[in-house]
Amino acid sequence: MAESLKPGAGRAPGHTYQEAILKDSSKPPEAFLDYSYEFMGDQDIPYRHYTSKDYAAREMENLWPHVWQMACREEHIAEPGDYQVYDIGHLSAIVTRTESMEIKAYVNACMHRGTALKPPGDNGFCQSFRCPFHGWIYSLDGELVEVPESWDFPHVGAETHSLREILVDTWAGFVFVNFDRESEPLDQFLGVLPEHFKDFDIGNRYIETHVCKRLPVNWKAAEEAFMEAYHVKETHAGGRDFSEPVTTYDVYPLNVSRFIHTVGSVNPRMPVPPTEQELLSAMWGRRGANDQACPTVPDGVTARDVYAEVVKKSLGEQYGQDFSHYSTAQTLDSIEYFLFPNFFIFPGLSLPMAYRFRPDPSDPDYSYFDLYFLRPSQPGVTPPPPPEPIMLDVKDSYTLAEGLGFLGAVYDQDTDNMAAQTRGFKTCAKGGQTLGNYQEVRIRHLHSRVQDYVGDDQ
């Protein structure tokens, strides 16, 4: 225990992530070298913030209607009339593409008697939005264009009864909505994200796989399972030292946090450090191309640099692109950014994920997790259309979903922890989660932002 240090000043022995990647042969992006940690306190996070129906109701009233949320990718609504329904709690929006190719979003409710125009989670394509109850029709621009038996509605017109628009904007190919028309613009909400992502062409990726699973845990605890790498050694590697990555944790105003951890670097904590050749063999074994013999690491070269070249070449051939300008860190490392309240994206080349979490409005002990794999689009080739989501219920294994590869079993391990947490929250006498000051600071950052909207609960 580093008792002489101030709270939050303690770090794992050895080099930092930023120091580790300076040993790569290629220069990492400037943003990767940034340190942006701050001590945010060490009080426990009350369990009632996860389990209380009252707290969930206050989140639904004070948080979710006022924040930007990723509704879909632009390719979900590629042509006029394509639409995607985004549901968050009891709120629902229709996101669509108009005839002039503009993206618009509307509250998903008929202006007659409130009927939802489209079912939850629906997507499709239409010429207009027609209410299934009495047949009121709205154009793709949201304008009320037809009221059957209009003689009975002299008090109704397009000026007063067109669909209610909500805010919509795009970043990196993602479509974001905000139900609060007085909200700050998206680019302000995004904070450092556009600057940190300028070396990644995320807009030019397509959805290869989409899995939506119901999780047995509150939405915040579900997100927290992906906010730290502290759990990796125990949850995913049976306690093996070899799996302990060197990680940086950073928080940025107001809505962004990140971790980045190395893949295939020497961890100074290990009693007997592996050789570069052993590091390469370990990465090679996970690659799934075992028909090729593992190369020999030349003297004076790191396993990371050798492996990064192999990955860039192989993914470059697979996706018809030149990735030679990617640094070793961009190519190999686990780079995870979080945008409050519910969106994660991995811009690196090897790990292609984006996540979205949403509460289950009927029960704070459950949530929904959309998992996307985004792959680089081939120049000159129309990417495949977005796949229909693979729906998994609480007990369904991720290994049932095609396209997740070895990660399916990894997500199952995370899900098992979530169910155990939900049970433990309710029996634990201590009253709240205790967090590490550094490695779990992103969790504290999340709760700090939730509190900004929800307020104190005492």
Next chain:
Amino acid sequence: MTTLEMLALAPDQREVVTVGDSCVLVCNVGGVHYAVENRCTHQETTLHEGRIRHGFIACPLHGVRFDLKTGEPKGDLTRIPLRTFSVTEEDGTLTISDAES
């Protein structure tokens, strides 16, 4: 069992035909022919003016989508699949059959 022979359709073309007692929508989607009953299982509207994308047809009335291959609907408006018909192609001629496909 009733069958109908017709000329194969050009890509993205569609045609409404009668097979036995059924009104059938035949369409060529990306080089593959499909045949489904031309009647939405939600409110019995004809489907032939609906948009076809990614192997689905959307009912022009309320937008219910049906998988043209299996007839299965998407969304909550109906749970009843469309009836599908078998299509075989030989030398530019399609045979549509109302046998269970």
